[in-house]
Structures are given as C-alpha cells and as structure tokens.
Amino acid sequence: MESLLEWIKTGLKKRKVKIFLIFLLCASLAWLINKLSLTYTSNTSFKVEYINIPDDFLLATSPKDEIAVRLKAVGFQFLGYELKPKHIQLDVSKVMYDNDRYYLTSDQIRIQLEAQLSNSSALVDFESDAIYFDFTSLETKKIPVEAVLQLDFSANHILEGDIKVDPDSIQVSGPKSQIDSIRVVRSMKVIKDNLNSSFVEEVDLNLPKNLNGTSFSDHKVQISGKVVKFSEKVLSVPVQVIN
16 A cells, blocks of 8 residues: 555656646747747858859959848747848849949948848948958850870771761850960770771760869760771782883
8 A cells, every 4th residue: 555655656756757847848949939020130251152243254253252240030030040040142143343342332232131131130230341352254265175095996897987076165254364275185094805897985075173263165066986897808909010
C-alpha cells in the first residue's frame, strides 16, 4: 500500500514538473513574440548586387559589396536580416559622369534603397558616400580555331583533303588588354588509332582561363575528316637514257 502511495506521489511530482515546463515555454514564447513585435532602430548591412551594366562596358574593379544601413523596423524584420542577409540591387544605368568618372550619388543610392525596403521598415541613415565605378570598354574580335589531332591510320588508308573545323573561327569579347594576346584558339586533343573510316566529332575548345569579363561565342567545335582506302600496285617502267 505504501509503495502504491509513493508511486502516485512520484507521478504527480513528474506531472507538475512537465506542466511547469510547458507553462514556462509558453511564457517565454509569448515574451519573445511581444519583444519582436516592438519597433526598434538598429544597424545592419545589405549585400549589394550591381545590375544593368552597359553591354559595351565591364567593371574593371568591383565596388563595395556591402552597404551599412540604420533602419527603423519591427524586431521580426531584424531577426530575418540576421538569419538571411538582405540583397539589394543598384541600377548602374543611372550613374552620373563627371571629370572622367562614373558614380552614383548618395541621393540616388538612398532612393534605390528605400524602393527595395518592405513597408514595415524605414531607412533612417546609411553609409552615404557616393559609389564610384571603374569601367573599361569591351572589344570584340574574330579568332581562328585550330584542330589538334593525333591520327594513326590503318594499313592502306589515308586522309583525303583537309580536316574541317566547324566553326573555323569564334568571336571573343573582353577588355582590350586581355584579348589582344589571343591569336588562335585550339581544340582539345583528338586521338584516333587504326583509323579506317571517315569521322565527325564534337570537341571542347581549350579556352584561356582566368580572364575577367571575357566571353567566347562558342565552347565546342565539330571536327571532321574524310578517310579513304588506297590500293598498291607494282609497275615495271622502262627507262630510256638520253644525252
């Protein structure tokens, strides 16, 4: 009988602890929700993405990739910024030009920032320096493509005519300082052993690496060759000696 009473008392104590923890959790959540529902003024930073860069220009150096801002917003908004940093876009097509320099004024930046904030946020202040852009012009030129081959023919087989490359040239666009040194673009090496028939193969181009802002019109070419069989015959030819 006593053991039964002890078991009941222990169960009641455990139940009280569980109920207490549940009430504590609910109270904590209610407190947190209440706090996050209040409006605060605090600092944060936005990641910057630059859009609408003119087609014939390239950013030689990257401007600032973050802007520090001071916002007035509810706590939930700041919590969201902490969990997932906000990205804002700055329209480069609206840049000003003065004394050989392109830039966005602080007023232009403010207007673009405010347009991308939610209704529950207000921009109080921000890192108000103008943003300057170092543009370089893009040039385009035509580069010949050269096939790199290692062909081993079967007996009595030869290549008829020239190797064909399609396209035989590609367009390269980029800063003049980078594309000036590109004279030819070669294919990756094609190896054919015991070749006894014509072939057509799509091959990657061996394009230069680590070129900032340089683009190529094609990354693959089609290489083809006509292989024919020839016959051997021994002929006796009379020789006439003159003079």
